[in-house]
Amino acid sequence: MRSMGGERVEEAVASAVAVLRTVTDRDWEARAGRLEWSCRRTAEHTAGALLKYAGGLAGRAETRLPLTFGLAEDAGNDAALDLLRTTGALLVAAIRTTPREVRAFHPFPFHSANREGFAAMGVTEVLLHTHDIAEGLGLAYEPPAELCAYALTGIFPQVRPSPDHWRTLLWATGRGDLPGRAPVTEWHWYNNLxxxxxxxxxxxxxxxxxxxxxxxxxxxxxxxxxxxxxxxxxxxxxxxxxxxxxxxxxxxxxxxxxxxxxxxxxxxxxxxxxxxxxxxxxxxxxxxxxxxxxxxxxxxxxxxxxxxxxxxxxxxxxxxxxxxxxxxxxxxxxxxxxxxxxxxxxxxxxxxx
Missing domain, CATH: 3.40.630.30 (Gcn5-related N-acetyltransferase (GNAT))
Structure with a gap:
């Protein structure tokens, strides 16, 4: 089983940037799906998460990184996507240069994660928040099924799978419904113990x-x-x-x-x-x-x-x-x-x- 973390993060970011690049002329102050954030704030958050994951993994962090992050006020929507692409590349580099057995701090749920865990978290952040932004901007978005399966089998081991990996991931994170399953109101992923x-x-x-x-x-x-x-x-x-x-x-x-x-x-x-x-x-x-x-x-x-x-x-x-x-x-x-x-x-x- 070859490590696919770097490739999966690259694919997720490239897919997100490609679809969102088509709507940079719209008003990104619109609310992002079911979130309380604007689309612009959601893109900023996603890039910040990737940067934190990269920094924590590269630095073998033992506690939460005291890192604040934000776009310049005069930066346009294209700049937000450039930032997402850049922070994604930093996470990919950290994943590819970190030995398999190394772990760094992450709170959920056992206070650490390895490179595959950070890769799956990065992929999940990108897929879900691209969905949120796309929903806020009235844009259709569905990522590759392989990316959704990668996230589910990596950090959602408690979630029973279904043939539709994307709908399952949306349901598991409170963003959609699945037949026969109760709505999810609270959730978090599971890195391995x-x-x-x-x-x-x-x-x-x-x-x-x-x-x-x-x-x-x-x-x-x-x-x-x-x-x-x-x-x-x-x-x-x-x-x-x-x-x-x-x-x-x-x-x-x-x-x-x-x-x-x-x-x-x-x-x-x-x-x-x-x-x-x-x-x-x-x-x-x-x-x-x-x-x-x-x-x-x-x-x-x-x-x-x-x-x-x-x-x-x-x-x-x-x-x-x-x-x-x-x-x-x-x-x-x-x-x-x-x-x-x-x-x-x-x-x-x-x-x-």
């Missing part, structure tokens, strides 16, 4: 990465043995099914285990679904062959368990291990789990808060 461990980072994967893993790709990761273990592909398939059914909760999905020393993925770990009504959640994990015997699974499971059991909605973590899998039994025991049951083929383990 990352959980730190001593030698590893547990990186939550998006539906886009899960789909790529499930169909034989890398998910955008550099794997220690060249590809993930089969269990990772199966878990990714479960995530894709949950996403398509509209029941995926991003923090209860699959995490890829990435070594801090070299950025290589060594395995995966995650949940079979969100906690049930009794606060029970089931975990599973695997490692590529070349990473076994180094304590990575134990380290990752301790961190994942600590994160989960610190939540109010989780009281017990469960796991099932085959009787013949002695190494996995050692991992689960060292991570603080206790054997609580068995059958002819497996042992059942649990760890309580």
């Amino acid at each position: 990352v959980i730190p461990a001593e030698r590893l980072t547990l990186e939550g994967i998006t539906p886009a990465a899960a789909a790529d893993l499930h169909t034989g790709g890398t998910g955008g990761f550099e794997w220690l043995d060249g590809e993930p273990f089969e269990g990772t592909r199966e878990a990714a398939g479960m995530l894709v099914k949950a996403y398509e059914a509209g029941v995926h909760r991003p923090e209860w999905g699959v995490f890829v285990l990435v070594r801090k020393e070299d950025g290589r993925a060594v395995g995966s770990m995650g949940f079979h679904g969100p906690p049930d009504e009794e606060g029970r959640a089931e975990v599973g994990y695997d490692l590529v062959a070349g990473a076994r015997g180094h304590g990575y699974a134990t380290e990752a499971l301790r961190s994942l368990a600590a994160w989960a059991l610190a939540r109010d909605d989780v009281g017990t973590l469960c796991a099932t291990v085959e009787r013949a899998n002695t190494p996995s039994q050692g991992v689960i025991t060292r991570a603080g789990f206790t054997r609580v049951g068995e059958d002819e083929e497996t042992y059942a383990y649990a760890r309580h808060r």
Whole structure:
């Protein structure tokens, strides 16, 4: 799975500038769609967002950038589009020069994002606000479906997809209706959750990465043995099914285990679904062959368990291990789990808060 972030931002900005360039002679003080802003203020905001994303990513920002931004009062509508094109190019450059594992501050919802997250946010800003401006100016606009799908599978993992990606994105952001779905009045996107461990980072994967893993790709990761273990592909398939059914909760999905020393993925770990009504959640994990015997699974499971059991909605973590899998039994025991049951083929383990 090759990183497409830069190309997607370029495409979104080029599409927006092309359509809005045809109406620069109109009054951009008109209200932009359902927003309280004018069309000119909306264009200014969009360019400012792209600049903030570029600056945050390039500077590895750890807090919100104290950046103010605005067009000169005597600048025309064409200048607003020139500014959008320029700030888009800055974001593209930041995305293309930032390593995959780098993260920078963003508030929603886990206080950081990687380059793909910033790319998806940039694409979303451009698509939605071009829609707002076009609506305010009485102009028809519909972006390429691939751009909408990129945004949805990257930072809207909680939204059940539909065949019409553009209408789904508009609905998910309170700008339209979808048959059979209640109107959206409050929303925000979801960047992936990352959980730190001593030698590893547990990186939550998006539906886009899960789909790529499930169909034989890398998910955008550099794997220690060249590809993930089969269990990772199966878990990714479960995530894709949950996403398509509209029941995926991003923090209860699959995490890829990435070594801090070299950025290589060594395995995966995650949940079979969100906690049930009794606060029970089931975990599973695997490692590529070349990473076994180094304590990575134990380290990752301790961190994942600590994160989960610190939540109010989780009281017990469960796991099932085959009787013949002695190494996995050692991992689960060292991570603080206790054997609580068995059958002819497996042992059942649990760890309580």
